[in-house]
Amino acid sequence: MTIAIHCGQLIDGSGAGPIRNATIVIEGDTITAVNPGGEIPRGAEVIDASGLTVMPGMIDCHVHLMSTPRSLQDRLLIPHSLAVAEALTNARTTLEAGFTSVRDAGGTPRGVKMAIDRGLFPGPRMRIAVAALSQTGGHGDSTMPSGVNVRVTDPERPLSVADGVEGVRRATREILRAGADQVKVMTSGGVMSPNDEPGATGFTPEEIAAIVYEAHAAGKTVMSHAQATGGIKNAVLGGIESIEHGIYLDDEVIGEMIRRGTFLVATLVAPAWVIRRAEADPAAVPPYALRKSREVKVAGALVGTVRTEMDGSRGANPGISGRPGSSAGSAFRKSSVTIPLIIIRDRDWAEPRRPRTRCRSGQTRWRARR
Known part of the structure; x- marks a missing residue:
């Protein structure tokens, strides 16, 4: 099943600025695409978060x-x-x-x-x-x-x-x-x-x-x-x-x-x-x-x-x-x-970099796990 989350703005956890009107595409338990223009794949189940800010867990x-x-x-x-x-x-x-x-x-x-x-x-x-x-x-x-x-x-x-x-x-x-x-x-x-x-x-x-x-x-x-x-x-x-x-x-x-x-x-x-x-x-x-x-x-x-x-x-x-x-x-x-964005990056980004965790969480990007 393909799920598309249409975001009002996306904070991807990398420390970069928010991306407005982005779409996150998920296949199974893996993010397969982040579309900055908001493009939604045909046949995808759409979650409308257009009025919300979306960020990684x-x-x-x-x-x-x-x-x-x-x-x-x-x-x-x-x-x-x-x-x-x-x-x-x-x-x-x-x-x-x-x-x-x-x-x-x-x-x-x-x-x-x-x-x-x-x-x-x-x-x-x-x-x-x-x-x-x-x-x-x-x-x-x-x-x-x-x-x-x-x-x-x-x-x-x-x-x-x-x-x-x-x-x-x-x-x-x-x-x-x-x-x-x-x-x-x-x-x-x-x-x-x-x-x-x-x-x-x-x-x-x-x-x-x-x-x-x-x-x-x-x-x-x-x-x-x-x-x-x-x-x-x-x-x-x-x-x-x-x-x-x-x-x-x-x-x-x-x-x-x-x-x-x-x-x-x-x-x-x-x-x-x-x-x-x-x-x-x-x-x-x-x-x-x-x-x-x-x-x-x-x-x-x-x-x-x-x-x-x-x-x-x-x-x-x-x-x-x-x-x-x-x-x-x-x-x-x-x-x-x-700075609030640094707060978010700290909470999302440091632990995946910890040695030996083999973690694919913490950022909204290709191959990250939901």
């Missing part, structure tokens, strides 16, 4: 569709099957918000992705990390000061707290076995973890080297939760492809990232989202997490100034758990006097 490089901060009571009362149902609802909401591809940074099992891929539920294309590797006491270790571990049991998510070269090697292989498209490693402390600070460094260079080796041997990439300067530096020098958050970047690390082509996924709205979550449900966000969120919100605002210096080596995202926060992400960038 957006790509969110950092989501957690199944990881919503919850109170301890909710963690105990919500069964795994209900959490999966909520993740599928979040996936549908994400798609309806205009995000057709997402990069899930941990917590979402392979079954959610499979259900979407098989057409059982609506949702975006997904690349999943399944679980995030953490050192003992690091960001990802759910052991509380009482000694009680509040990690919710998930039969599809391997245990991911590991130490030592052989320990992290085995944990990486188990995460890959569980269906990870990329491996996530916590090379610094974080906001929600009870036993560390965002400025703390996680994992040794030798441990990082073992994780990267195992991921690359399986043809996968590695993403690093890295807020601390030392954690960012270790991740970049260790060959990790993307830095998530990057709160305490410095000039030396930025220069090394540019030289190596390392991506920055800045999650600019994440701290503000945690603060709003705490205001709405104080039991879901512990006081220590609220304090750390306020601290990194101030420091993280400086990360936005790095975007233009790093040019294409970045991925766009709100960086929010559970339901999508795309409107918050756009509002943040507009408040920073970012």
Whole structure:
């Protein structure tokens, strides 16, 4: 079947200016032509969007569709099957918000992705990390000061707290076995973890080297939760492809990232989202997490100034758990006097250029997938 979308104006995601009165021609799931003059093939099913602006589906490089901060009571009362149902609802909401591809940074099992891929539920294309590797006491270790571990049991998510070269090697292989498209490693402390600070460094260079080796041997990439300067530096020098958050970047690390082509996924709205979550449900966000969120919100605002210096080596995202926060992400960038067309290009164009994704999404052009 041939489908022709007649556009009032088309933003193709390349950064070029809008094209007025264009027609997009689709055969199956592939764009076969973009006709600037509005020519419609004979026999095509026409979708009249002549009064609208048409653009590619957006790509969110950092989501957690199944990881919503919850109170301890909710963690105990919500069964795994209900959490999966909520993740599928979040996936549908994400798609309806205009995000057709997402990069899930941990917590979402392979079954959610499979259900979407098989057409059982609506949702975006997904690349999943399944679980995030953490050192003992690091960001990802759910052991509380009482000694009680509040990690919710998930039969599809391997245990991911590991130490030592052989320990992290085995944990990486188990995460890959569980269906990870990329491996996530916590090379610094974080906001929600009870036993560390965002400025703390996680994992040794030798441990990082073992994780990267195992991921690359399986043809996968590695993403690093890295807020601390030392954690960012270790991740970049260790060959990790993307830095998530990057709160305490410095000039030396930025220069090394540019030289190596390392991506920055800045999650600019994440701290503000945690603060709003705490205001709405104080039991879901512990006081220590609220304090750390306020601290990194101030420091993280400086990360936005790095975007233009790093040019294409970045991925766009709100960086929010559970339901999508795309409107918050756009509002943040507009408040920073970012040109709207650059906002669109950032959201559509950076992730397909990420190494090894083999992605044909993000631009309205010949051979792109719908």
